[in-house]
Amino acid sequence: MPGKVQSIPAEDVFVHLNSRPEGLSEDEAAARWAEVGPNALEAKRGLWWLKSLARQFTNFFTLLLDVSAGICFVADHVQPGESMDVLGWALLGVSALNALFSFVQEFRAERAMEELRKFLPRRVLALRGGTEAEIAAEDLVPGDVILLREGDRVPADARLVDCHDLIINNAPLTGEAIPVALRSGASDAELTEADNLAFAGCTVLRGAGRAVVFATGFRSQFGRIAMLSRDIPRTVSPLEAETAHMVRVLTVIAVAMGLAFFAYGVVTGRSLWVNLVFMMGIIVANVPEGLLPTFTLSLAMGSLRMARRNVLVKSLNAVEALGAVHVICTDKTGTLTENRLSVTRVAAPDGTDLGGEAERSCLEAALAASDLEAGTEGWSGDPLDQAVAERFAARGGDAAAVMGAVGRHFAFDVEKRRAAGVWASGARTRFAVKGAWEALRSLVTADAATLQAADCAMAAMAAGGQRVIAVAVRDLAEGDAAPDQDALERDLSLLGFLGLEDPLRPEVPDAVATCRTAGITMIMITGDHPATAEAIARQAGMVGADVAPGAATVTGAELAGMRGRDVVDRLERGATVFARTTPEQKMKIVTALHQMGRVVAVTGDGVNDAPALKSADIGIAMGRGGTDVAREAAQVILLDDNFASIVAGIEEGRTIFGNIRKFTNYVLVSNGPEIVPYLLYMLFPVPLALTVIQILSIDLGTDIVPSMALGQEKPDPETMRQPPRSRKGSLLNRPMIAHSYGFLGLIEAAFSISLFFWVLHAGGWTWGEDLASDDPLYRSATGIALSSILLMQIGNLFGRRAQYGSGVDAGAFRNGLLVAGVLFEAVFSWVLLYVPAVATVLGTGPVDPAIYGIAWLGAPLIFGLDYARKRIAWRLAGRP
């Protein structure tokens, strides 16, 4: 089999990488640099931002607002002095704000790259032409010889040719916090697992080494993470997709109707200018101009509510997308668990539980091999050591006294996988070792049967999901003060095993149960041992008691051997726990879930989680324990790292979507009475019941506050008892169109048009008579039409609060915006008739107060008819 850079002997590395022990010459390095480029993580190419900006300004959403603004300017031209141009500018402002906001969101994604760059050093010590020199890290090329020292960040992927006690923290690359001891000899391991390679972005914790660079920039393993984080496109959020669909549908309806009536007008011999004006009117009536800005406002306010629940949302679309989630792929440590170790069991070598003095003695020995410092807030040091001290104290031991009696301490050795200490225990001087059983077994003096029993005990505890630490001691004879640890580590007597667990967060089981009720699938993806992971999943309720051990668990090794289709199949068969996985495998799972049509949320905290966070529909980073890179790559940050907060965010997201549906429904209803007057005007010899300015006063005026009020409605108790909504057609679907236009819209239209003709008739108007726009009779008639629409919108507003209920309850009066909206509509319905200044702007005039009083009947009329429909629908749905 051909060689790999990690599998060749150190002395052959120079030949294979066309280098030499004294390093490359400057000329050679320059030639290579020209071929492979700088050792840097570059931002996106060229003018990508210009393309992004252009895309934001040309999306349907923005274009529709621009068209609406254009309509306002035309209306201002037709009827000057009615402030239509101000409305036009306001719409253009909203359009620009929306586009810029989206652009800023996209631009911010580049900040993840900035954070990644911080992991690479600026300067590096290298050998060039036999001379040790500090050069810019960007100038490194494959074949360069670099020198690594304690505290350095590794600038590029390099093969070690010489090293002394080199310990490296590979966490940025592997997510594994435990340091790795490196050497220079050949290795048969895979690239990222080889112990003779130093990888870009990782830190030298101890020792020194000499290495030959073999991959730089985006070709390094770290660079590949950066490249994926940069290039993986964000998925379109469900709301974005549905908004685009809704805008398309409404635009098609508006333009089709406008063109049809334009053509009709031409055929019936009306003038071109009149036809154009009425085509514009039809379009204005059909387009809910205020809806899209209200979306933005609603999402922004929703993001504030989420922040109060420890869910910080970076992108407004993520506010609702969280509510659309079908699957949550979550980490274990720190998210489901408390991220602190606790000794939950102390067992004898044969596996039986220790208690009393025997337990205390075992804990005392473990404590003597610990490295703790007393602080004002208790012990500080390694979490494992803290857990031992806590348990010892809980069993009545004096941890301070034991620590004070420690004469010598041997810190945890990464290679040996154990720590040790010598302490005075009463009259005796004892040597204690604690660490992995595999690391202690050969040091323990015991017969084969005892060792075998200990193997079984350890395996049983590990299978139960516990992290197992063995504790062994030796009594030292007087004057037995061996100079080093190796000499002391012999003839040990095994005291027992400590079983440690990272306890489940207490709120997690309830949150998991809520997810189940809400039809959300939960998947745990962790680097931990399968037994530990499954045990936590069972405690949390993610894996049911009826599921056989291991049946819901997939290991990273198994996953690596699976094809995409197999992963989908395994997920469909209920795989819930993915253990011993690598961060790259998160993406494999996300891809499979996307192929299943699921909306996926993924949590992550490490640098190497960034690509998975970006490829998910919702990337959720940890606010406390996460890295800056993960936070920048994610759309949502959990301020308390708590799984329960994700569920709270989902509830909020679902509520927001439900509220968006409510106010979309509410707003579309007023389109009915806005459109019908134009149809009547085109088809019959009657005056126009509603002018363009009056339509805009509804769409961009009176409807806004009530819409915002619906956007603030509290979560319904049913919210988390429904399955996740379908990915398509949930916002604007046929039932909603039929209900808005065909039912409530027609009721409003019929009532308002009736009042319009009543006033005309009472004023002496005759069929076919043309009225001037400033005719007082015409102004009064259009005034009552507009006023009645506003009053009926009050009835519509209450009706929209509940799918089947009346919508009139105490909650309505606790929603301040709702009260304000009702008052505004009520007052404005009077003002527009009887306050001359307003009536002049809107082209309206006063009516007989009795008729205005009749207009008030519109509110209970629409509310009552809609409530009757709800009751019928309730019965048809088979509910009691």
Added chain:
Amino acid sequence: MAIFLAYDGSVNGDWIARYAVNFAAREGHVLHVLHVETTDVSGAALAEKLGNIRRIAGLAEVAAEVDILPMRGGIYGGLKARLPEGADTVVVCGLRARGGRRGYLKGTVSERLLDDQHFTTVALRVVQPGLLGAAQRLLLPVAGHRPGVRAAHRLLALLAPALSELHLLHVVEVGTFRFRRLDAERAGALRHKALDYLEAVERDIVAEIDLTRVRVDAAVRVSDDWVREVLLDAGRQRTDLIALEAARASLSGGLTFGDPLEIIVRDTPCDVAIYRGPENQGSA
């Protein structure tokens, strides 16, 4: 198969030589190193570099036979005169080391060798010399037509000894307007249809090449940009080498700076091999 290395004396050429040595180690243990004399590399430097290639070949138990060739109307003519025709002649050559405005392939000797179509040509860009020419994870984008599959088989056979993973990727490309509006259901239908085709390609490959130790995966992506998908998949799979078929009838007629091949070669996170065999003759 007879392995020929078209060697230009550059650093990139040294790295490409690793692939040629590994190919030769599988096929007859003889590597024909062809160098057309130019003034670009001094005699002493060339001798040192060729000596290095011999040493590396020796470590792989390959005999490196070096031919220093005269120009015949250029480097391409010199090489062409020495290369036997036939699919079993495999010419390993390099792409332009510095892309810049000229691109990596356009106007190069490698482009002419690929265009020649009288032998199998593998043009490489090596950005990971640490692989030592032994790619373990191969990404093989499969187009929607079959003529190039035979040449791919030959390349796969040469790479097989080092391979641990083979990812077949087929990108169903749809227009941007349609792609933005494509729902999961329709995307799934497109994916399933393409997966059947891709699995047929996989069966052909597995039937012909011994990949028993290789994990083979086949993936279909629906996208409006196949170049982006190839590059992203290379990142996701931690690919060592992307093998791309040069499918067009004439590369020199169609290659531009914005050409997909050029973009992949430019932005690649790993090594890239562009291959073509005589079977491609006449393919569109």
